[in-house]
Amino acid sequence: MDSNSTAKNLVVYFSMPETTEPENMSREEELSTVVIDGEVLGNTQYVAYIIAENTGADIFRIEPVTPYPLDHSELEDIAQKEQSENFRPEIAGMVEDIDQYDTIFFGFPNWYYDMPMIMYSFLDQYDLAGKTVVPFVTSGGSGFSDAISTIKDMEPDADVVTDGLSISRNVVQDSKSDIIEWLTEKGFIQ
Numbered sequence: 001m002d003s004n005s006t007a008k009n010l011v012v013y014f015s016m017p018e019t020t021e022p023e024n025m026s027r028e029e030e031l032s033t034v035v036i037d038g039e040v041l042g043n044t045q046y047v048a049y050i051i052a053e054n055t056g057a058d059i060f061r062i063e064p065v066t067p068y069p070l071d072h073s074e075l076e077d078i079a080q081k082e083q084s085e086n087f088r089p090e091i092a093g094m095v096e097d098i099d100q101y102d103t104i105f106f107g108f109p110n111w112y113y114d115m116p117m118i119m120y121s122f123l124d125q126y127d128l129a130g131k132t133v134v135p136f137v138t139s140g141g142s143g144f145s146d147a148i149s150t151i152k153d154m155e156p157d158a159d160v161v162t163d164g165l166s167i168s169r170n171v172v173q174d175s176k177s178d179i180i181e182w183l184t185e186k187g188f189i190q
């Protein structure tokens with residue numbers, strides 16, 4: 001076997017769908033979710049699933065030990081406070097043997113022109129030296145903001161793909177073929 005055939009990929013993502021109910025959503029709930037066959041997924045979660053399905057990657061969802069509130073304005077307050085305090089929320093669970101992975105797809109929603117602080121927790125906790133890191137983001141339009149250079153700074157010995165995958169929440173529901181095309185162009189799908 002050559003090294004490519006043993007290469008393993010991992011999708012690491014955080015996503016915060018603001019409801020679990022597929023019916024009667026508020027505008028904010030609608031904007032942060034995709035409903036597939038009656039199941040509510042977060043925008044970033046949906047992209048993460050498509051990447052994992054099409055690259056044969058394992059998947060790890062970053063979840064905080066203390067769950068975030070579903071209420072939009074409470075969530076905004078907490079997210080803002082965490083950012084202003086440069087806080088590192090604690091992550092529930094661990095990636096099993098991160099050393100086995102060659103490529104890490106690293107996905108998050110844009111929160112206030114940055115990554116959610118829990119992504120900083122992850123990058124503090126894990127050393128991704130020698131791995132390819134492929135950032136992906138969903139947003140209301142801000143895209144990555146400066147997150148890619150932050151990831152590079154925090155993981156200086158990783159090979160961080162600087163033109164990661166950015167998807168607007170307005171089109172995420174219909175983005176499956178674009179995501180697959182992007183993965184193919186980048187060589188992650190043979």
Ligand SMILES: Cc1cc2nc3c(=O)[nH]c(=O)nc-3n(C[C@H](O)[C@H](O)[C@H](O)COP(=O)(O)O)c2cc1C
Pocket residue numbers: 014015016017018031032033041042043044045075076079080108109110111112113114138139140141142143168169
């Ligand atoms: C607390 C908070 C802050 C946000 N800040 C921004 C922002 O600065 N720029 C932007 O384009 N979208 C922003 N958004 C919108 C999210 O990036 C967007 O809805 C994203 O697709 C949500 O993904 P998710 O469902 O996976 O959590 C924000 C959303 C939340 C909840």
